[in-house]
Amino acid sequence: MQRARLDRAPSAPISFGIESKFEFTLRNAQFIALHGIDLCARIESFRVMEQAEKPRVSTTGIVRPAFTESTPVSPSTNGYNVKAAATLSNDLDNAELVRMYRLMVLIRRFEETCGQHYSLGNVRGFLHLYIGQEATGIGAISALEPRDYIVTHYRDHGHAIARGLDTNRIMAEMFGKRTGLSKGKGGSMHIFDAAKHFMGGHAIVGAQLPLAAGIALAQQYQDTDVVTMVFFGDGATNQGTFHETLNLASVWQLPIIFFMENNLYGMGSAVGRVRHRGADFSDAMGAYDVDVISVDGMDVVAVREATQAAVDRVRAQGSPIFIEAKTFRFVGHSFADPGDQYRERSEVDLWRRRDPLETYPQRLLDFGVASQAELDDIAASVDAEIDAAVEFATNSSDPDLSEAFDDVYA
């Protein structure tokens, strides 16, 4: 069945037999047509995942889509349609494709290293790792300009690294040192670099959405072309702030990108278990007239191109847009969670077979973007950068106790 789906012409809309999903497909098609970007091949794998949703009869007798397990595309296709694509990307040059790979390795190694130092007691508090979701954050953030703003959630290390924040200072913040970006007073969940327009790192689910709307409002007020991108997970979509902010952004036509990283679980709760329409977000934004782009969050090029289209439109027109990237965290919700209580091992394994750190370098090789030797050099340079960051964090001093009283007021 998966094969059959992939054999379809990439641009053919697929009807799911559910009215709303058909409309959603049309909406995407219209968007793509408007912007001349063939996203269909990129979102094909997402559509195949959608097919895996099995209707479920709820206790009220209403049939709802469920997402109790996910069935990614066959790993043999690496999540993209080789036949449809002559090049890896029409828009990105090789240097950029390779840069994204380096970021991917850097985030993965950074997160693994944080985990090790959590076990050693050097990193404390709650530690939420981005392992598995790297392609999403990199694809999204790489489409932004330095003047654009980013606001994100507590699983924020990956976004910070993708934005180019200093790994030394992120690691020092993990260690609680005074050289950390927040001088050791923010921690893992509160990474900020205002100079790079990276406005946190917010740890109350959904709370960052109004803040981002305000930053977008300031851009509208000052008549800039700056785009604000706010990240949140599927869990945040059940918060009131999500709906309030979508409405506000639509009423005021704010230049904002709502970027949902749908990793299918809000902590231990499968999205299909806690959300009326399960994992289907296609028409949830319809009430606010906010256009939706859905994209395979495991495919960094697809995310980049979809986001670029969104960024270009928001920059030109100033109205909000919603991107859903379907992705998966390979690890638990936080370091305290083994991640195996609420999801089947088989589901995790299926997603791990689409690990962007496996599929993306293979694509770089397949398309002749980079050689194995070049990829090896990148991995070595990342290892050196991480070692240096740990050394920097280790050798930095704790804040002086008097510094507890600094920065309470401006």
Add this chain to the structure above:
Amino acid sequence: MPEITFREAITQGLAEAIETDQNVFIMGEDIGEYGGAYSVTKGFLEKYGDKRVKDTPISEAAFVGAGVGAASVGLRPIVELMSISFSLVAFDQIVNMAANLRYMSGGQIKVPMVIRAPTGAGVQLGATHSQSFETWLAEVPGMYCACPSNPSDALGLLRTSIKSDNPVIFAEHSHLYGARGEVSDDYYEIPFGKARIDRTGDDLTLVSYGFGVRVLQEAADALAAEGIDAEIIDLRSLSPVDFDTVVASVQKTGRAVMLDTARKTGGIMSEIVSEVQERAMDWLDGPIMRVGAKDVPWPYNRGLEQDILPDADDVVEATRRLISV
């Protein structure tokens, strides 16, 4: 000096800020076309336009949070909550965002934002609309909390609030909007943390803020008739609190009664009593008395509500008990 109302003083403060600083804008529910629930911003939309005067949906969390976001990148929003009771809906944005943002970013971000909100009970609005959460918000570090008691202070404190690079809770007791008082034509500001001695006296120190000061004035008149010469201290801001002025007064009088118009338990006066007894124990001739609203939800029935509300009689009664000690 012209005499204007408390409402007019706030209107004046908002108007001059909009006119003098391009980064200032105001937003809230029904502040534009409707003119504000308490008519503070009447005519503003017509005069300043919808960029500077933004009507919001009834989404307190979203528009308070949007204010924080706009402030974090350099604007100076003045956000109006229709009632401080509605701050509950936006509490996360006020506390975790407005107040904590600077600290948890290691000082990278400023939040120059004013949250104006009518406060107080006494007009039969029942439990949900009658609360005085300035006492809760005053506890939160990273924010200031101003509570004017008269038109002159309202203007001076509002100017300071708008110029502050920090978030400010500006609590306006709804009973005061029609209150009249002299306001100087000369420009002035009133700093936070500087209490005002409303009336000098030698026998007793009375402390409150906002509408509570009016209650103390009535009580002081009654006490004067009994030969007790009371000094009244108007705190003007609950964060920071001007402990020095209170302590100095208590060192002079040896006795103090402190009035919360919020519920007595957990009110701000328990903090002030604690600080004063630590610093002025040797000067005290008796326990520091505390008067506040009774510890029940606010009832609708007029008789019940008036009984719950602290009034001048309660202050006089507390003073008698203190003096009889």
